[in-house]
Amino acid sequence: MGSNKILKSNLEKIYKINYHYRMKSLKFKYLTAKNFLCFGPKGIELKFDDYGSIVFIRGENRDVKKTEESLPCDEVKISSNGSGKSSIQEIISYGLYGKTIKKPSAITKDGVINNLVGKNCMVELQWGNYRIVRCRKKNSLQFWESELQEWNDTTEITTGSMDETQVLIEDSIGLSYEAFVNICIFTDDQSSSFLEANAALKREIVENLLALSSYREKQEKAKKFVSETTANIKMLTREYDILRTNEDQSKRRLQQAEQKESDWKRSKKSEVDNLQKSLDDKKERLGKTSHGAELLAYQDAQKTIQESSKIIDELDKSIEDEQGKIKLAKEKEEKIREVALELRSKGEEIKLAVNTHRRFIENKKQHIASLGSNEHGSTCDHCYGVIDSKNIKRVIDEDQKEINEANRELSVLVASAGELSTKMQDISDKQNKIKEFISTKESLSSSHITNIKLERNKISVAMKVKEPKADSYELLMEQEISQIRDSITAKNEELNGKSPFEDIIVSEKEFVKTNEESCQEKSKSIKESEDNLKYYQYWQAGFGEKGIRKIVVDGIIPQLNNRIAYWLQFLIDNKLTLKFDNEFNETIERNPPNGDPYIYHAMSAGQRRRLNLAVSQAFADIMMISCGTIPSIVFLDEVTTNIDPLGVQGIYNMIQELSQEKQVFITTHDKDLIKMLETADTINLIHEDGFTILNK
Numbered sequence: 069m070g071s072n073k074i075l076k077s078n079l080e081k082i083y084k085i086n087y088h089y090r091m092k093s094l095k096f097k098y099l100t101a102k103n104f105l106c107f108g109p110k111g112i113e114l115k116f117d118d119y120g121s122i123v124f125i126r127g128e129n130r131d132v133k134k135t136e137e138s139l140p141c142d143e144v145k146i147s148s149n150g151s152g153k154s155s156i157q158e159i160i161s162y163g164l165y166g167k168t169i170k171k172p173s174a175i176t177k178d179g180v181i182n183n184l185v186g187k188n189c190m191v192e193l194q195w196g197n198y199r200i201v202r203c204r205k206k207n208s209l210q211f212w213e214s215e216l217q218e219w220n221d222t223t224e225i226t227t228g229s230m231d232e233t234q235v236l237i238e239d240s241i242g243l244s245y246e247a248f249v250n251i252c253i254f255t256d257d258q259s260s261s262f263l264e265a266n267a268a269l270k271r272e273i274v275e276n277l278l279a280l281s282s283y284r285e286k287q288e289k290a291k292k293f294v295s296e297t298t299a300n301i302k303m304l305t306r307e308y309d310i311l312r313t314n315e316d317q318s319k320r321r322l323q324q325a326e327q328k329e330s331d332w333k334r335s336k337k338s339e340v341d342n343l344q345k346s347l348d349d350k351k352e353r354l355g356k357t358s359h360g361a362e363l364l365a366y367q368d369a370q371k372t373i374q375e376s377s378k379i380i381d382e383l384d385k386s387i388e389d390e391q392g393k394i395k396l397a398k399e400k401e402e403k404i405r406e407v408a409l410e411l412r413s414k415g416e417e418i419k420l421a422v423n424t425h426r427r428f429i430e431n432k433k434q435h436i437a438s439l440g441s442n443e444h445g446s447t448c449d450h451c452y453g454v455i456d457s458k459n460i461k462r463v464i465d466e467d468q469k470e471i472n473e474a475n476r477e478l479s480v481l482v483a484s485a486g487e488l489s490t491k492m493q494d495i496s497d498k499q500n501k502i503k504e505f506i507s508t509k510e511s512l513s514s515s516h517i518t519n520i521k522l523e524r525n526k527i528s529v530a531m532k533v534k535e536p537k538a539d540s541y542e543l544l545m546e547q548e549i550s551q552i553r554d555s556i557t558a559k560n561e562e563l564n565g566k567s568p569f570e571d572i573i574v575s576e577k578e579f580v581k582t583n584e585e586s587c588q589e590k591s592k593s594i595k596e597s598e599d600n601l602k603y604y605q606y607w608q609a610g611f612g613e614k615g616i617r618k619i620v621v622d623g624i625i626p627q628l629n630n631r632i633a634y635w636l637q638f639l640i641d642n643k644l645t646l647k648f649d650n651e652f653n654e655t656i657e658r659n660p661p662n663g664d665p666y667i668y669h670a671m672s673a674g675q676r677r678r679l680n681l682a683v684s685q686a687f688a689d690i691m692m693i694s695c696g697t698i699p700s701i702v703f704l705d706e707v708t709t710n711i712d713p714l715g716v717q718g719i720y721n722m723i724q725e726l727s728q729e730k731q732v733f734i735t736t737h738d739k740d741l742i743k744m745l746e747t748a749d750t751i752n753l754i755h756e757d758g759f760t761i762l763n764k
Contacts, residue, residue: 397509
C-alpha cells in the first residue's frame with residue numbers, strides 16, 4: 069500500500085471515530101429581553117409553545133411619519149422598517165453566544181444595550197433542560213440545567229469566568245455560532261450567498277459550515293512545526309558540519325603532534341646511541357693504556373656508589389611511608405577489635421537470654437501437659453492456690469499467655485541475634501582486610517630493608533676500589549668518559565620523561581573526544597528532528613486540503629446534492645437541477661436536461677435567490693447531521709426579495725415543508741407572501757418613542 073493510501077486509510081478511521089454522534093434537539097421554549105437593541109425597560113417576552121409552526125412577524129414603526137400630504141387621507145402608509153422584526157433572532161443569537169447576527173465584529177459588547185437607557189441590558193433564553201440569563205452593565209452570565217425546570221442554586225451550573233461558562237453553554241448546545249447562524253437564519257443578503265463565491269471561498273465556506281476549521285488550524289500548526297523543524301535541521305546540520313570540520317582539524321593536529329613526538333624520541337634515541345658508541349670507543353681506548361682498566365673500574369665503582377646511595381634514600385623514604393600507614397592501620401585495627409569485643413559480649417548476653425526464654429517456654433508447656441494428665445490439687449504457680457476443675461482453664465490460659473509473651477520476646481531476641489551476627493561478620497571482614505593490608509605493607513618494608521642491605525654491600529665493595537695514579541692523558545680520557553656518561557644519563561632521563569609535545573597531544577585528544585561526543589549528540593538531535601519532521605509532514609498533509617478535510621467534504625457531496633434536489637422540488641417545482649462536483653463547481657440544468665446548461669451569473673436574480681435558498685437549506689440539513697443538533701426554529705428574513713409571484717409560491721412551499729419539523733419565523737414585505745400567511749400565527753411589534761414592544 070502506498071503512502072497516500074495509508075494516509076487516506078488512517079484519516080478515514082479518524083473521521084469515523086469523530087463522526088459518531090448523538091442527535092439532540094435544540095427545542096426553544098421561552099425568551100425575554102429588556103433594554104436590548106430596540107427593546108426598552110418593558111422589553112419583550114415570548115413563549116414559543118404559544119405559537120404554531122409558522123409565525124409571521126409584523127412590525128409598525130410609529131416614530132416614522134405615517135402620511136404624506138400628496139396622498140388622500142384614507143391612503144395611509146405604515147412603515148415597518150426599524151420596528152425590530154429582525155431583533156427576535158438577535159435575542160436568541162446574543163443569548164446563546166453573546167454575539168449578534170448583524171456584523172458581530174462591528175458591534176461592541178456594549179453596543180447591544182438600548183442607547184436610550186444605556187444600562188441594565190438583559191436577555192433570557194430557555195431550551196430543553198437549560199436556561200441562560202446574560203446581562204450587560206452590570207455584566208453577568210448565568211447557566212442552569214434542570215429536567216423539572218427548577219431554576220435555583222441547586223440547578224445552576226455556572227462555572228468560573230463568563231468565558232468558561234460560555235464554553236459550557238456551547239458544549240450543551242452542540243453548535244458553534246457560525247453553524248447556528250447558517251442553520252437557523254436566512255436573510256435577503258444574496259451577495260454573501262454560496263453560489264456567488266469563487267472555488268477557494270466555496271471550500272472555505274463548506275469547511276466552516278462543517279466545523280472543519282479546527283482541522284485547518286491543525287494543518288497550520290503542523291505546517292508551522294514543519295517549517296520550524298526544517299529550519300532547526302538546517303541549523304543542526306550546519307553545527308554538525310562545523311563540529312566535524314573541527315574534529316578533522318584536531319585529528320590532523322593530533323597526528324602531527326604524535327608524529328613530531330615520534331621524531332623527537334627517535335632523534336633523542338639516536339643521540340643516546342651515538343653517545344653510547346662514543347663512550348664505548350673511549351672506554352676501549354682508555355682500557356689499552358697503562359692505568360686505563362683501573363680508571364674504568366674506579367669510575368664504575370663511583371657510579372655504583374652514586375646510584376646505590378640514591379636507591380637507599382628512596383627505599384628509606386618508602387619504608388618511612390609504609391611504617392606510617394602500618395601505624396594508622398594498627399590503630400584502626402585496635403578500634404575495630406574493641407567494637408568486636410563489645411559485639412561478642414552483647415552476643416553472649418542475647419544467647420543467654422534466648423536459652424532462658426526457651427527453657428521457660430518448655431517448662432510452661434510441660435506444666436500445661438502435667439495439668440492434663442495428673443490429678444487436680446497441685447499448687448498454682450501464679451496465685452499459689454489449689455488447682456481444681458473450676459480454675460484449671462484459667463491456669464492453663466495464664467500459662468499460655470506467658471508462653472505467647474515469651475515467644476514474642478524470643479522472636480525479638482532472635483532477630484537481634486541475626487542483626488548482631490551480620491554486624492560481627494562485617495567487623496570480621498574489616499579486620500581481615502586490615503590484617504591483609506598490614507601484612508602486605510610489612511612484607512614490602514621487609515623487602516625494602518633487604519634491598520637496602522644489598523645496596524649497602526654494593527657501596528662497600530665499590531668503596532674498596534682505589535683511584536689509580538694516572539698520567540694526564542688517562543685523566544683527560546677519564547673526564548671525557550665521565551662527561552659522556554652524564555650526557556647519556558641526561559638524555560635517557562629526557563627521553564623517558566615528559567616530551568615537549570605531551571601537553572599538546574593530551575589537549576588534542578581531549579578536543580577530539582569532546583568533538584566526537586558533540587557530533588554524536590548533534591547527529592542524534594538531527595535524527596530526532598528528521599523523525600519529527602516526517603510526523604509533522606504526515607499531519608500537514610493529513611489535515612490539508614487533500615487529507616481529512618477532503619475526505620469529509622467528498623463524503624457530503626452526494627448527500628448535499630440530494631438535499632438540494634429535495635428543496636428545489638418546492639422552490640422551482642423540479643424544473644431545474646443543481647449539482648456540485650468534488651471541487652464545488654456547479655452544474656445547473658433544465659429538468660429533464662436538454663444539453664444546454666445554465667450559467668449561474670447569467671440567470672435572473674429571482675432564480676439565483678431560489679437556487680441559493682435550496683443550497684443554504686441543503687447545507688443546513690448536512691450541518692445538523694454533522695453537528696448532531698437539530699434546532700427547533702428557523703428565521704426567514706425578507707427571503708422573497710427580487711422573486712416573482714410564481715417564485716414566491718415556491719418559497720411558501722418551502723416554508724410549508726420546513727414547518728413540518730421546525731417552527732418557522734418569517735418577516736416579509738411581499739404582498740403575495742403576506743396573503744399566503746393569513747392563517748399563520750402573528751407576532752406584532754410596535755416601535756414608538758424609541759422602544760419596541762410586543763402588541764398582544
